[in-house]
Amino acid sequence: MSEPPSAPSPAADAPRALLVLTNLPDAAHAQTLAAALVEARLAACVNILAPCTSVYRWQGAVETTTEVPLLIKTTPARYAELEAAIRAHHPYELPEIVSVPVTQGLPAYIDWVAAETAAAE
DSSP, X not given: XXXXXXXXXXXXXXXXXXXXXXXXXXXXXXHHHHHHHHHTTSOSEEEEOOOEEEEEEETTEEEXXXXXXXXXXXXXXXXXXXXXXXXXXXXXXXXXXXXXEEOSOOHHHHHXXXXXXXXXX
């Protein structure tokens, strides 16, 4: 009787990159935050998207507002510092900060994200 295949170790399944989403109230705030994150090597790249309409419940009321979404590429190793930087620079009381693991991607691009977010020695 053959043994069942062993499960891959958790480290082997860990994502090498993250896609972090946040929204800012306007283009000026979005540009400032994006530049700060890339300059600090907390993000390899930040895409500033076109303004969108967000509908959400806040403090018991349904709100509708225009926001500027950011798509932030980073690594799990830099996430805690990235989150802290977003919170420090974000004008909202409770900013949306959502991290999505990148489970597949062009290997050379994922390597580039890792290289560009490596902490300075």
